[in-house]
Amino acid sequence: MDFSDTPKEAEFRKQARAFLDANATPKSKATPRRDEKEADLIKRAKAWQKLKQENGWACLNWPKEYGGRGATPMELIIWGQEEAKYDVPTGPFAIGLGMCGPTVIAFAGEEQKKRYLPKMASGEEIWCQLFSEPAGGSDVANLRTRAVKDGEDWVVNGQKVWTSGAQYCDYGILLTRTDPNVPKHKGLTMFIVDMKAPGVEVKPIKQASGHSGFNEVYFADVRIPDDHRLGEVGDGWKVSIVTLMNERLAVGSAGGPDAGELLELAQTVELGEEPAIQNQAVREKIATWYCEQAGLKFTKLRVQSALSRGGTPGPENSITKIVSANKLQGIGNFGMDLMDMGGILVDEQPMEGQFQAAWMSAPGLRIAGGTDEILRNIIAERVMQMPGDIRVDKNVPFSEVPQGGKS
Amino acid sequence: MNFEFSEDQNMLRDQAQNFLRAKSDSKAVRKILESDQHYDEALWKGMVELGWTGVTIPETYGGIGLGHLELCVIAEELGRTLAPTPFSSSVYLATEALLQFGSEEQKQAWLPKLAAGEVIGTVAVGEGTKTVTQQNMQVTARGGKLTGTKLPVADGDVANIAIVIAKDSDSAASLYLVELGGEGVTRSTVKTLDPTRSHAQIEFKGAAGELLGGAGEGWTQLEKLFDRAAILFAWEQVGGAEASMQMARDYAMGRYAFGRPIASFQAIKHKVADMYIAHTLARSNCYYGAWALSTNAPELPVAAATARVSATEAFHECSKENIQTHGGMGFTWEFDCHLFYRRSKLLSLNLGSLPRWKDMLVTRIEQSNLDHSSQ
Numbered sequence: 174m175d176f177s178d179t180p181k182e183a184e185f186r187k188q189a190r191a192f193l194d195a196n197a198t199p200k201s202k203a204t205p206r207r208d209e210k211e212a213d214l215i216k217r218a219k220a221w222q223k224l225k226q227e228n229g230w231a232c233l234n235w236p237k238e239y240g241g242r243g244a245t246p247m248e249l250i251i252w253g254q255e256e257a258k259y260d261v262p263t264g265p266f267a268i269g270l271g272m273c274g275p276t277v278i279a280f281a282g283e284e285q286k287k288r289y290l291p292k293m294a295s296g297e298e299i300w301c302q303l304f305s306e307p308a309g310g311s312d313v314a315n316l317r318t319r320a321v322k323d324g325e326d327w328v329v330n331g332q333k334v335w336t337s338g339a340q341y342c343d344y345g346i347l348l349t350r351t352d353p354n355v356p357k358h359k360g361l362t363m364f365i366v367d368m369k370a371p372g373v374e375v376k377p378i379k380q381a382s383g384h385s386g387f388n389e390v391y392f393a394d395v396r397i398p399d400d401h402r403l404g405e406v407g408d409g410w411k412v413s414i415v416t417l418m419n420e421r422l423a424v425g426s427a428g429g430p431d432a433g434e435l436l437e438l439a440q441t442v443e444l445g446e447e448p449a450i451q452n453q454a455v456r457e458k459i460a461t462w463y464c465e466q467a468g469l470k471f472t473k474l475r476v477q478s479a480l481s482r483g484g485t486p487g488p489e490n491s492i493t494k495i496v497s498a499n500k501l502q503g504i505g506n507f508g509m510d511l512m513d514m515g516g517i518l519v520d521e522q523p524m525e526g527q528f529q530a531a532w533m534s535a536p537g538l539r540i541a542g543g544t545d546e547i548l549r550n551i552i553a554e555r556v557m558q559m560p561g562d563i564r565v566d567k568n569v570p571f572s573e574v575p576q577g578g579k580s
Numbered sequence: 581m582n583f584e585f586s587e588d589q590n591m592l593r594d595q596a597q598n599f600l601r602a603k604s605d606s607k608a609v610r611k612i613l614e615s616d617q618h619y620d621e622a623l624w625k626g627m628v629e630l631g632w633t634g635v636t637i638p639e640t641y642g643g644i645g646l647g648h649l650e651l652c653v654i655a656e657e658l659g660r661t662l663a664p665t666p667f668s669s670s671v672y673l674a675t676e677a678l679l680q681f682g683s684e685e686q687k688q689a690w691l692p693k694l695a696a697g698e699v700i701g702t703v704a705v706g707e708g709t710k711t712v713t714q715q716n717m718q719v720t721a722r723g724g725k726l727t728g729t730k731l732p733v734a735d736g737d738v739a740n741i742a743i744v745i746a747k748d749s750d751s752a753a754s755l756y757l758v759e760l761g762g763e764g765v766t767r768s769t770v771k772t773l774d775p776t777r778s779h780a781q782i783e784f785k786g787a788a789g790e791l792l793g794g795a796g797e798g799w800t801q802l803e804k805l806f807d808r809a810a811i812l813f814a815w816e817q818v819g820g821a822e823a824s825m826q827m828a829r830d831y832a833m834g835r836y837a838f839g840r841p842i843a844s845f846q847a848i849k850h851k852v853a854d855m856y857i858a859h860t861l862a863r864s865n866c867y868y869g870a871w872a873l874s875t876n877a878p879e880l881p882v883a884a885a886t887a888r889v890s891a892t893e894a895f896h897e898c899s900k901e902n903i904q905t906h907g908g909m910g911f912t913w914e915f916d917c918h919l920f921y922r923r924s925k926l927l928s929l930n931l932g933s934l935p936r937w938k939d940m941l942v943t944r945i946e947q948s949n950l951d952h953s954s955q
């Protein structure tokens with residue numbers, strides 16, 4: 174066992190650092206919290222993405238002809254580790270580059286790949302994922318948005334919901350129902366959709382946290398040319414699996430305060446007459462979360478080690494999101510407890526209110542990209558090889574599946 | 581980067597699994613549970629023959645001179661099979677104490693015998709139901725003679741030597757090597773909640789002790805020794821956790837209720853998923869611990885406490901939920917669930933309780949300048 178890079182990896186890391194040092198500022202405690210407008214964030218993010226792409230640091234594992242670098246999975250990881258140390262805006266691209274891009278690479282025709290991928294890689298165009306609907310989130314295959322063939326085009330009608338970033342996106346991958354008369358997984362088809370096309374309407378949803386990161390998206394007679402189809406007609410479920418597999422890779426650890434930040438807070442605030450860190454109950458909590466944090470870190474390293482050595486990683490990574498989202502909620506909650514009556518205040522908090530912010534965003538993280546319950550099912554079924562849930566809708570045509578009242 | 585066991589180490593694991601599956605099966609463990617035997621002598625002999633007692637001992641002292649990564653591999657398999665032997669006392673603790681702090685003479689005198697399994701060693705620290713500290717310790721040493729009582733001492737009834745921590749004065753403690761067959765030592769087996777591992781009370785009345793390591797340095801040495809052992813205990817705990825998880829899963833697949841395998845109920849699936857999560861976190865922390873132990877890394881104290889805390893939690897979680905998954909059967913003497921449950925608590929208390937290790941972990945994080953980022 175050793176943690177050092179191979180000489181080749183070390184050389185690659187050096188190059189990555191050199192680029193980052195020349196073009197970005199390392200994160201530090203002094204990094205200001207930005208209260209910038211969304212438009213400004215998008216502008217900054219696009220500029221950073223463009224610079225990366227021009228220098229060969231965008232979409233590292235994509236083929237060169239589509240704007241990538243043709244790098245190995247390990248090189249992608251090394252880049253990710255280094256970039257994470259710098260104060261750079263990458264959020265708006267996470268879904269597009271992490272999930273939509275790989276789906277387009279796997280299923281689009283050559284012409285579409287040449288048209289869309291390089292502009293995605295350079296940040297010129299941003300993409301979103303249009304899967305969830307009011308009638309289908311965890312059970313996304315229960316979706317109702319219809320696509321009907323009309324000449325060389327498809328005509329789409331329906332509604333998506335929870336679409337992150339739709340308000341600033343140019344394109345999206347859209348999962349639709351093309352055949353309601355077969356069981357639900359068999360009648361789906363995936364498309365590339367132009368978010369600026371006539372008939373597409375984006376309505377922001379105000380989140381529980383007060384932000385508006387996700388949207389409702391309405392489709393009224395939206396026309397999509399058949400060459401914008403991803404995969405075969407009726408193969409939409411298979412295509413979406415590729416997207417969702419990439420989602421599990423893309424949504425890694427939840428950002429936000431971790432055990433180290435909680436420790437720092439406990440050294441700052443007082444409980445009774447002494448710093449909170451001297452309280453035994455506080456120390457035990459910190460230790461518990463520290464062990465989870467370390468466990469996730471080393472789980473990631475085990476996966477990376479397998480990749481570095483040319484092997485296939487085991488299923489260990491499947492625990493990452495469920496553990497980190499719950500840890501974040503717990504740390505946010507306890508951090509506020511340490512501030513006692515003042516914990517409810519949002520402004521002028523120690524450590525810039527990150528515990529309040531974490532606590533308010535954590536509920537969404539436990540739902541987005543697969544809920545805690547769905548992830549436990551996946552671990553039980555895929556990793557522990559236990560039976561799938563009994564499905565009452567398995568062999569029933571979609572049109573005959575019982576549906577709850579519209580909420 | 582290479583965060584995996586080597587091919588040779590994995591071969592050793594295969595060998596250990598084959599051997600233990602045959603020699604430390606449920607029947608063998610239950611023989612110790614239900615008889616007056618203190619440990620499984622045939623199993624112990626087999627382990628000695630395989631060289632396991634000498635894995636970390638250099639060849640010059642009669643060992644086979646492999647390393648601590650190999651010992652981690654063996655520890656996991658022993659934990660998985662609940663092997664009822666004095667291995668942890670003799671190898672992780674007594675042997676390690678001699679390797680770390682012994683004089684050349686002491687090493688020559690004892691290591692070959694420990695490697696050959698002729699001598700069983702242990703460490704004596706506990707003094708009843710209090711947390712022993714340098715200040716409140718009752719066992720004293722005056723002019724090389726020890727007085728006082730240690731309780732419980734793992735394998736104290738079968739060991740030939742013990743490394744005993746004793747107070748020399750009000751402000752200092754030292755480690756002493758005591759031959760337990762000698763004068764002034766009275767031992768009696770005590771009942772514990774895990775009868776598959778023997779424990780004793782040892783009373784010293786002017787027993788001869790030989791200083792091990794520096795005079796007055798006992799407390800720091802003990803902490804160092806426990807850190808190293810904690811990583812090996814953690815591997816046993818991870819082995820036990822995985823075995824419990826697997827048992828729960830397998831039972832659930834075969835047990836039918838309400839017309840279906842109980843493994844098809846989400847309450848059971850999610851329980852097993854939670855076991856998998858706890859076990860995976862602990863295992864990954866143990867990998868780091870193994871690395872720190874095998875390289876004597878400066879991160880060792882933090883790595884040891886981290887592995888210890890998460891493996892303790894994982895084994896407890898998996899062993900208790902394994903009983904739950906078995907329903908009424910899990911609460912019978914006949915099913916092995918309770919053996920893992922018992923062992924999980926034994927291992928978690930043997931080197932000091934969970935709250936204590938959590939407290940130490942935070943102290944060490946506070947003291948260290950390590951990078952504690954999540955990346």
Ligand SMILES: Cc1cc2nc3c(=O)[nH]c(=O)nc-3n(C[C@H](O)[C@H](O)[C@H](O)COP(=O)(O)OP(=O)(O)OC[C@H]3O[C@@H](n4cnc5c(N)ncnc54)[C@H](O)[C@@H]3O)c2cc1C
Pocket residue numbers: 268301302303304305306307309310311312334335336337338387537538540541542543544545546547550562846
């Ligand atoms: C912040 C955020 C961003 C998002 N961004 C996007 C996006 O960009 N694009 C997109 O397509 N979607 C997005 N989503 C939607 C997300 O994928 C869904 O919310 C999620 O899959 C859950 O679906 P749902 O909301 O319909 O809840 P439901 O599926 O109705 O679930 C409700 C509850 O029932 C439980 N449940 C459901 N089925 C089962 C089952 N079989 N077993 C046990 N429990 C079950 C769930 O775990 C949950 O607790 C986002 C969601 C959030 C919160």
Ligand SMILES: Cc1cc2nc3c(=O)[nH]c(=O)nc-3n(C[C@H](O)[C@H](O)[C@H](O)COP(=O)(O)OP(=O)(O)OC[C@H]3O[C@@H](n4cnc5c(N)ncnc54)[C@H](O)[C@@H]3O)c2cc1C
Pocket residue numbers: 835836837838842845846847848904905906907908909911
């Ligand atoms: C100390 C003790 C005393 C007892 N005394 C009596 C007595 O005096 N008289 C008597 O008649 N019985 C008695 N019992 C039996 C007791 O009622 C059963 O053990 C209990 O009902 C569980 O049934 P089981 O053991 O068959 O477990 P199972 O039903 O096989 O359950 C195994 C596991 O599967 C879970 N499970 C089962 N079905 C479901 C489901 N639908 N959804 C989710 N999870 C499920 C259970 O919760 C459990 O975790 C006693 C049991 C004990 C432990």
